[in-house]
Amino acid sequence: MPWSEDQLRAIASRDDFRIAPFRADGVTPGTLIWVWSAVVDDGVFVRSANPASRWFAAARSQRAGIAESAGARLAVRFDHVLDERLRDRVDEAFAAKYGADPYFAPEILRRSREQIARVTPDSAVTPDFAEVGGS
Numbered sequence: 001m002p003w004s005e006d007q008l009r010a011i012a013s014r015d016d017f018r019i020a021p022f023r024a025d026g027v028t029p030g031t032l033i034w035v036w037s038a039v040v041d042d043g044v045f046v047r048s049a050n051p052a053s054r055w056f057a058a059a060r061s062q063r064a065g066i067a068e069s070a071g072a073r074l075a076v077r078f079d080h081v082l083d084e085r086l087r088d089r090v091d092e093a094f095a096a097k098y099g100a101d102p103y104f105a106p107e108i109l110r111r112s113r114e115q116i117a118r119v120t121p122d123s124a125v126t127p128d129f130a131e132v133g134g135s
Contacts (some may be wrong), residue, residue, distance in 0.1 A: 074121050
């Protein structure tokens with residue numbers, strides 16, 4: 001299930017994207033955390049600047065969880081981005097969205113190129129929304 005045009009516009013223009021990859025049981029989301037996000041074409045991408053990030057490790061291993069933005073909470077799939085050309089485009093989108101942020105630096109993009117995930121709504125993912133923290 002793809003993102004709607006309205007969802008993509010909201011995510012591209014806002015800074016309120018939160019995610020919670022599943023815990024080891026595969027159905028219970030962890031605590032929602034705020035992450036930087038960017039839109040490239042019809043995809044939403046997140047990244048971790050910390051190579052030891054627990055949330056990114058969980059997203060890679062569980063490959064599913066939830067995302068919340070613009071008041072909507074959705075079950076999602078996480079796919080690790082390995083394609084170098086797509087990584088370049090994601091870097092450009094992050095620089096365009098966050099370039100004026102005082103916490104942004106080009107070094108963050110270089111340091112986090114291996115930690116980029118595509119986030120896609122997925123109706124086959126069945127989280128236990130009652131267990132979601134951080135709301």
